[in-house]
Amino acid sequence: MLPPLHINQTIEHTVKEQWGRILAILVKTTGDIQVAEDVLQDATATALTHWQQNGIPDSPAAWLIQTARHRALDKFRREKTFHLLQPELQHWLQMHGTVETIQEETIADKRLELIFTCCHPSLEQKTRVALTLQTLGGLTTDEIASAFLDKSTAMAQRLVRAKKKIKLASIPFEIPEPAMLAERLSSVLAVIYLIFNEGYSASEGRYITRNDLCDEAIRLARITLHLLPEQTEIAGLLSLMLLHDSRRFARQGKQGEMIALEFQNREIWDKNKIDEGINLLKTTLKQQRVGPYQVQASISAIHAESDHWENTDWPQIVALYELLYSMQPTSVIKINQAVAVSYSDSPESALALLAPLQPEPDLKEYQPYHAALADILMRAGKLHQSRQSLQTAITLSTNDIEKQYLQQKLNLIDQ
Numbered sequence: 001m002l003p004p005l006h007i008n009q010t011i012e013h014t015v016k017e018q019w020g021r022i023l024a025i026l027v028k029t030t031g032d033i034q035v036a037e038d039v040l041q042d043a044t045a046t047a048l049t050h051w052q053q054n055g056i057p058d059s060p061a062a063w064l065i066q067t068a069r070h071r072a073l074d075k076f077r078r079e080k081t082f083h084l085l086q087p088e089l090q091h092w093l094q095m096h097g098t099v100e101t102i103q104e105e106t107i108a109d110k111r112l113e114l115i116f117t118c119c120h121p122s123l124e125q126k127t128r129v130a131l132t133l134q135t136l137g138g139l140t141t142d143e144i145a146s147a148f149l150d151k152s153t154a155m156a157q158r159l160v161r162a163k164k165k166i167k168l169a170s171i172p173f174e175i176p177e178p179a180m181l182a183e184r185l186s187s188v189l190a191v192i193y194l195i196f197n198e199g200y201s202a203s204e205g206r207y208i209t210r211n212d213l214c215d216e217a218i219r220l221a222r223i224t225l226h227l228l229p230e231q232t233e234i235a236g237l238l239s240l241m242l243l244h245d246s247r248r249f250a251r252q253g254k255q256g257e258m259i260a261l262e263f264q265n266r267e268i269w270d271k272n273k274i275d276e277g278i279n280l281l282k283t284t285l286k287q288q289r290v291g292p293y294q295v296q297a298s299i300s301a302i303h304a305e306s307d308h309w310e311n312t313d314w315p316q317i318v319a320l321y322e323l324l325y326s327m328q329p330t331s332v333i334k335i336n337q338a339v340a341v342s343y344s345d346s347p348e349s350a351l352a353l354l355a356p357l358q359p360e361p362d363l364k365e366y367q368p369y370h371a372a373l374a375d376i377l378m379r380a381g382k383l384h385q386s387r388q389s390l391q392t393a394i395t396l397s398t399n400d401i402e403k404q405y406l407q408q409k410l411n412l413i414d415q
Contacts, residue, residue: 010056011047018061019138020223024110025065027117028173030072033135033163039071040064111136112227113173115220119188120171127162128191134159136223137216185228189237189293192220196241201399208258208401214245235284236294242277243300246270258405262309274304295324314344331357331369339372347380367396371406383413 019040026036043064057063118131130148133139145155165171176184199213221238228234250264281297299320306312321337334357342350354373363369374389390410397403 020111020136024114028110039068042071043067117173119191131162232284232289233291233293236297239277239281240297242273243304246273258401292327318344342376347376350376
């Protein structure tokens with residue numbers, strides 16, 4: 001007999017909304033991410049049977065924590081490693097015999113410690129992203145592998161290695177000291193933004209957007225902001241992602257074709273996300289601790305508040321990119337600034353700005369550079385050079401929809 005639908009729904013809701021919080025508590029008390037995951041999965045499976053027979057507890061999260069902790073105790077005893085049991089777990093088992101003694105509102109939130117553990121600098125960037133998606137987001141190995149277009153077996157091995165490294169290297173499960181917080185937080189925000197960018201502009205496949213990854217990145221940013229509300233760059237990143245994501249349904253046409261910002265139907269932009277993003281940005285900017293994410297959000301806000309492409313305040317965008325470049329002097333920012341200059345001034349001025357970048361070897365394989373250069377050259381009337389840049393951009397692109405869009409631009413030149 002299958003469990004009632006409402007029990008399945010309760011478990012699904014608890015796992016989705018509370019997974020990272022519960023897992024973080026179990027990692028703290030067991031000292032091992034893999035053990036914590038195993039006992040939580042076991043407790044979740046047990047809940048299906050137990051709740052069907054005895055009803056849904058007042059605090060599903062507390063029930064899962066208590067059950068998982070007892071599973072951890074059983075595991076340690078079977079393996080004869082009771083002496084390695086974390087003091088936190090020993091104390092809890094002494095103080096709490098039944099689930100009635102622990103209530104949801106008294107459960108300490110340990111997600112912030114888990115976020116910093118998953119995003120530790122000693123872990124490879126791709127591993128940080130994957131581990132964050134699994135531990136904080138509750139995504140399965142198959143879902144994470146799909147996001148990276150990896151095989152599930154390869155992703156599983158990557159995650160296992162990461163958890164072993166955390167354990168063997170004794171990477172601390174803690175919030176960094178204030179002196180190290182800013183540096184470590186930048187790693188956390190970079191991971192969240194990488195998740196969003198892969199969702200917003202899928203690197204491969206038949207869709208330009210991965211909605212699941214966009215949603216997950218925004219959710220992770222909300223969690224992080226809730227846990228560190230005084231950190232203005234978290235609010236800046238959340239604002240930036242909300243403003244970008246407001247254009248989600250305008251970026252592809254009915255046939256799945258890519259629609260550039262210039263030609264999007266702004267009436268179907270998500271006004272609620274725009275309002276939330278702009279209000280969040282205004283509140284944050286008042287604190288006068290401006291960082292790169294807040295500047296990027298300000299640029300996105302200008303687009304969001306423009307009712308038509310022709311009304312876009314390009315000079316202000318250029319100025320903001322200049323400020324951003326002073327914070328992060330990278331070629332990527334200079335390319336984006338050049339695009340803005342091509343509209344605020346002229347395509348020729350933009351080409352002059354890009355000219356010093358051409359010798360840089362890293363840009364030879366950077367697809368957005370060639371796509372942007374092709375568009376500016378086309379508007380400057382340099383069709384032959386534009387064709388060459390378009391061909392390079394098409395070759396470097398691994399997203400089918402983006403390739404089709406660039407091929408259409410190439411066909412216009414050849415007509």
